[in-house]
Amino acid sequence: MSCLPARNGTGFRPDSRRDPRAPLPLTVGRSLRNMAPMEPYPSRPAEEALLLRCARLHDDGQRAAATSEVLAERSDPLRLMDLAARHGMMPLLYRHLDAHAPGALDRGVLRQLPAYCHATRFHNRLLARELLAACRLLRENDVLAVPFKGPTLAVLAYGDLALRQFGDIDLMVPRRDVRKARDLLSEMGFMPARPLAANREGIYLDNYHAYSLEKGEIQLDLHWRLAQRSFGFDLDLALFSGRLSLVRLLDEEIPTFAPSDLLLMLAVHASKHLWTRLIWICDIAALVSSRPDLDWGALLAFARGCGARRMLLLALFLAHRFCGIRLPAGVRGEVEKEPHLSRLAGRVAGGLFGHRPATPGDALRFHLRMRERFGDKVRRLLTPNLEEMLRFPPPFLWLAYLLRPLRLLSARPSSSGLLPEGRHDG
Known part of the structure; x- marks a missing residue:
């Protein structure tokens, strides 16, 4: 069995053994006023409960260790690894087991987890170097290119390039510079994964959100918007260009989105994909926890102005319930007042470990x-x-x-x- 990181969240192997009648990871009632963080109760499948324990960014010491040891003992190691890989949680699983249940790392395929995470670290550094080279090339040719997700998210939210699995590089450029950026990146060896006829390219640019470029096994997504036009969320990069922040990646500083803007983008991205991966909730929690100085009033006002306030509040509610982060009183009040979050959060909870894929x-x-x-x-x-x-x-x-x-x-x-x-x- 290979120890190389799975690309795009694919697991160790498909696992169809889960009983569809098994308890879901979260039950959300009609009211959000009881906003206590969720606990991974033993009545849940042990693998899911342990993965949910890994999502809690602030462990409660001996209690976390005792719970994790019991859950690890009850878990099927192969299914646990498969579930963690599909949810992008392998590095966080290893960190948690190493800290709270080190004996589990001697069970079955869990012995491969340290090697897998070492390969993830190497893979992430490789992608980070490619990202830096792409940013330098575009900057030298007067193209504003802003990386987001991937390596910059790992550093901004987790403080460690190795703690976040990612399978590709994401760059955003202004719509007017897309063709120029694509042609420049082709000089680095990044070629379109989906070549288009000349009379179709305009349709693609007007209606989609990114080119997928490939260089061997490395994929780079060149964005000019967050989602295709039919999703109904268009934000011009010019809105953010005046408030970019710098992040140190390896030994170089590059511009990226300010934490508040990145938080909104992550919420929109995960909402677009129905919040089907636990790591997306962890990303929100990690970014919020690492930035206690966020201007929540300005962020909520901006989200309301672009029609994404509900997506942002859903992201914060999920991060609170699954990861145990504390929300400021004002933000918590906004979450409690939002009438549609209960049903949306219930849908997320039902689909996160659900047996039937979303239609x-x-x-x-x-x-x-x-x-x-x-x-x-x-x-x-x-x-x-x-x-x-x-x-x-x-x-x-x-x-x-x-x-x-x-x-x-x-x-x-x-x-x-x-x-x-x-x-x-x-």
Whole structure:
């Protein structure tokens, strides 16, 4: 069995043995006023409970050690490793077991965990060097390139490049510089994973959010927005360019998004993907915990202005419940007053370790409930996604808009009673 890090959260092997009737990791009631952090009770499957224990950033000493030892003893090592890999939690699992249940590292495939994490450290440093080289090249050619997620997130939130698994590099550039940046990166060996015909490139740029570029096994996502246009969340990089901060990566300082802006972007990204990975919740918790000086009033006002306040509050609520972080009283009050968080958090809890994968209809319903502005809901519902737009030649793109509502009206409900909606990342 290979000890190399899994790419994009793939596990050690598919595990279909989980009983779909097993308890879900979190039960959310109709009221959020009882906001006590969640405890990984022994009645949950031991592997899930132990992984949830790893997500708690502030351990409570002897109690954490006693609980973790019991859970580790009850866990199936192979399923635990598979679950941790799929949720991006391998480094945090190793750190937790090494501190609180070191004997577990001698059980079965858990013996490979130290080697896996050593390989993760090497892999992350390799990607960090590629990121620095790409940033230098673009900067020398007058292209503003802002890295986010990946290496910079590991340093900003966790203070350690090795504590966060990531499978690619993410760079954001202004929309006007996308082609120039792509051509420059090709000089480094990064080539498009999905070559496009010239008459299709404009459609792609107008409707999607990133080019996927590949250099051997290294993937670089060149973003000009956070999500494709049908998601209904467009923010110009110019809004953030005046308040970028510096982060030291290896031995070099590079610009990245200010912590408050990064927090909002992480909330939007995870909401787009239905919060299906535990590490995304840990990222929110780690970033908030590492930045006690955040200007919450300004952040909430900015989130409200761009229609992402509910996504931000959901992120903070999940970080509090799963990771045990303390929220300022004012922020906690805003979370308690938000009427839709209970249902959204319940959906996240049910899907995090759920047996049935989310359907496209599940994604559409979640996205609609997540938006607080009526116009954003309409845009999410009626705007064609990239795949629908690419079905038509440029002179007939209007047909995609015409057929979109007809498609939704004529589509059969999914097994969950929802309408299918293309790709989950749209």
